[in-house]
Amino acid sequence: xxxxxxxxxxxxxxxxxxxxxxxxxxxxxxxxxxxxxxxxxxxxxxxxxxxxxxxxxxxxxxxxxxxxxxxxxxxxxxxxxxxxxxxxxxxxxxxxxxxxxxxxxxxxxxxxxxxxxxxxxxxxxxxxxxxxxxxxxxxxxxxxxxxxxxxxxxxxxxxxxxxxxxxxxxxxxxxxxxxxxxxxxxxxxxxxxxxxxxxxxxxxxxxxxxxxxxxxxx
Amino acid sequence: xxxxxxxxxxxxxxxxxxxxxxxxxxxxxxxxxxxxxxxxxxxxxxxxxxxxxxxxxxxxxxxxxxxxxxxxxxxxxxxxxxxxxxxxxxxxxxxxxxxxxxxxxxxxxxxxxxxxxxxxxxxxxxxxxxxxxxxxxxxxxxxxxxxxxxxxxxxxxxxxxxxxxxxxxxxxxxxxxxxxxx
Numbered sequence: 423x424x425x426x427x428x429x430x431x432x433x434x435x436x437x438x439x440x441x442x443x444x445x446x447x448x449x450x451x452x453x454x455x456x457x458x459x460x461x462x463x464x465x466x467x468x469x470x471x472x473x474x475x476x477x478x479x480x481x482x483x484x485x486x487x488x489x490x491x492x493x494x495x496x497x498x499x500x501x502x503x504x505x506x507x508x509x510x511x512x513x514x515x516x517x518x519x520x521x522x523x524x525x526x527x528x529x530x531x532x533x534x535x536x537x538x539x540x541x542x543x544x545x546x547x548x549x550x551x552x553x554x555x556x557x558x559x560x561x562x563x564x565x566x567x568x569x570x571x572x573x574x575x576x577x578x579x580x581x582x583x584x585x586x587x588x589x590x591x592x593x594x595x596x597x598x599x600x601x602x603x604x605x606x607x608x609x610x611x612x613x614x615x616x617x618x619x620x621x622x623x624x625x626x627x628x629x630x631x632x633x634x635x636x637x638x639x640x
Numbered sequence: 641x642x643x644x645x646x647x648x649x650x651x652x653x654x655x656x657x658x659x660x661x662x663x664x665x666x667x668x669x670x671x672x673x674x675x676x677x678x679x680x681x682x683x684x685x686x687x688x689x690x691x692x693x694x695x696x697x698x699x700x701x702x703x704x705x706x707x708x709x710x711x712x713x714x715x716x717x718x719x720x721x722x723x724x725x726x727x728x729x730x731x732x733x734x735x736x737x738x739x740x741x742x743x744x745x746x747x748x749x750x751x752x753x754x755x756x757x758x759x760x761x762x763x764x765x766x767x768x769x770x771x772x773x774x775x776x777x778x779x780x781x782x783x784x785x786x787x788x789x790x791x792x793x794x795x796x797x798x799x800x801x802x803x804x805x806x807x808x809x810x811x812x813x814x815x816x817x818x819x820x821x822x
Contacts, residue, residue, distance in 0.1 A: 448654025452661060459665050466670065470677035477680035480687045484694070491694040494701035501708045503761055508711035510759040511718050511819070518795045522785030525799070529778065538777075541801040555799070
């Protein structure tokens with residue numbers, strides 16, 4: 423049996439001890455962990471820089487758009503005032519209450535044996551164009567009250583054609599003491615007063631559909 | 641595995657180095673980075689609705705700008721119908737002239753009131769009474785038709801026709817409202 427003598431065992435032991443040095447191993451471990459952490463930091467840095475770059479882009483866009491938006495808002499306010507004023511004026515012109523047709527229709531329905539002595543009418547154009555007028559006069563004939571009633575009915579029927587919510591009521595109807603000469607005959611006379619209330623049809627339809635308008639008056 | 645005293649010291653030192661490294665990593669690198677990212681994200685979330693509102697505002701303004709020329713034209717047209725100067729100086733003579741053209745020689749116009757309408761900035765309403773002492777019913781109705789057609793900014797709010805001093809004629813009175821510049 424051959425005898426082996428290891429004369430370098432001291433050196434080998436030192437090498438082994440040096441290789442298993444805990445500080446060295448620890449430092450290697452720390453270096454590996456540091457490398458991993460550095461890699462993770464790089465990934466996170468990239469992600470964060472994307473977000474920050476987007477944020478900076480948006481901020482730059484906002485810095486550019488904010489004055490434009492303010493200017494646009496001011497301009498819109500100015501233009502809106504003009505548009506609303508123009509619309510209000512046009513609406514006002516178009517929704518006026520016209521008296522000429524009322525007077526024309528009144529002339530049409532007034533018979534020969536009726537004399538109108540007073541006409542008093544008022545119109546409003548707040549929400550719905552409405553008109554109220556009253557006529558006072560004399561009716562004559564064999565039955566002057568009936569003539570007055572025929573006039574009231576004729577007025578109501580005539581104005582119902584072009585207006586809505588037409589109401590014709592007698593304010594007064596009484597026999598007069600005097601008589602009038604018609605076609606050579608003395609006829610009895612009645613004094614009457616008729617009041618008519620009505621609204622313009624298209625204006626009422628518009629008002630029914632539209633939201634309430636706000637009007638400020640001084 | 642057993643460490644001798646020297647090795648134990650080295651292991652503790654390695655541990656301390658590791659702790660220091662981790663502390664520096666989280667507090668000096670990753671922490672601030674995450675905070676900056678969060679701030680940027682928060683800023684983005686705040687800016688998104690503001691930017692959307694700004695874009696919407698621009699679109700709305702463009703839409704309004706498209707409507708504006710027609711409205712301005714209408715407004716200028718309406719303004720051109722109103723003479724310059726105090727209304728009391730030009731409106732009564734204008735009415736006298738109008739009724740003369742209609743064959744009604746006598747008329748007088750007086751100012752009875754004034755109103756500012758909030759829906760008509762830059763304009764005001766003036767109320768007038770036009771007195772027509774000698775009229776007949778039918779010619780007055782024709783004159784009223786002419787007035788309503790010729791004067792779009794004028795609205796007749798009241799008509800009174802009654803007997804006057806002269807039994808041959810009636811006495812007419814019109815209440816009108818006009819729009820004038822402020």
